[in-house]
Amino acid sequence: MQKLFDVGLHPEQMLAELPAFMSKISDLATTLGIDLTPYQADHIALRVNDHELAKALHQAWLAYGDEWSNNEINGRPIIVIGFTQPLEVAGWTIEALELPYPSDKVYPQQGWEHVEFVIPSQAATTDELQEDLAVLLPTLAWDALAEHGIKVKASSPSGEHERLANPTYAFKQDNLCIKLHPCSLKAVIDSEIA
Template identity: 70%
Template sequence: MYKLEQKGLLPEQMLAVLPVFMAKIERLADLLGLALADYQADHIALRVNDWETAEQLHQAWLAYGTEWSTNEINGRPIVVIGFDQPLSCGPWQIEALELPYPGDKAYPQEGWEHVEFVIPSPAADTEALKITLDEAFPQLAGQWDELAGKGIKVKASSPSGEKERLSNPTYAFKHDGVCIKLHPHSLKAVIESEGE
């Protein structure tokens, strides 16, 4: 655990910097024209660059919750831990942590990386999800073409685990070292679909 402490990645260190991270998330939401206060902040994700750190974090965070799943996505394990006590951040109660084991991409900064919000929708693909987002957030609808000019990277994807039955298309918006992801279903619902 010494290595985690050195990197500032112990759960208690991560929780201490959570308000600063969430303030950046809220600034990005404002920039995008996303009024997210009434939507579920489904889970929070962190990123690390080496396998040993991921293994140590995996064990350390189990003191705060229960492992919901470990799923192979894009060739690496992604662990989901449901918190015993949801993380309280502003108007949100975040119920789960996503911990991807590292792939071949190195992150400039290890630690909190994104928060995913549930925007309820029957959308089964990214085109349908974009329509939902345009309806839910008129301010975003008018500025898709301007986002790159503001330094915001946008990525549409349909990630899926091998056992998932529920389609969960996602839009990711990255800026200033943080990322907001929007999708129609919670991680819990997607995990539950695996057993169907």
């Protein structure tokens, strides 16, 4: 646990940084031209570059909730911890934490990295989701993203037993990222059990 404190990644330290992080997420949403306040901030994710740190974080965050999932996705474990007491921040209630174990990609900054929002939709593909986003978030400034240094990535991540399609659009600027998808992480995990 001391190692986590030493690098500023202990859950207590990360929770103290959460309001500032969510303020940056709100700023990114403004740059995207969208208002996410009506939507569920489904889960928050952090990134680390060291496997031992990930193991320590995994254990430390279990004091704040229950492990909903430990799934291999894209060749590495991704842990989902459902908070016993959801995080209340900036008007959102966040019910889960996503902790991917490191891959070969090195992140320039360890800590909070993205928030995923549920934009309710029946979309099963990224093309269908983009069509729905055009209707549900008509002010999304697709054409102006590159000039703001925002990278867009469409993906359809899935675990081995998932039965629910959850296409995702990620909007990344510097070390911040907003992801939009049609289903909550809890619903996707529940689909594995069904």
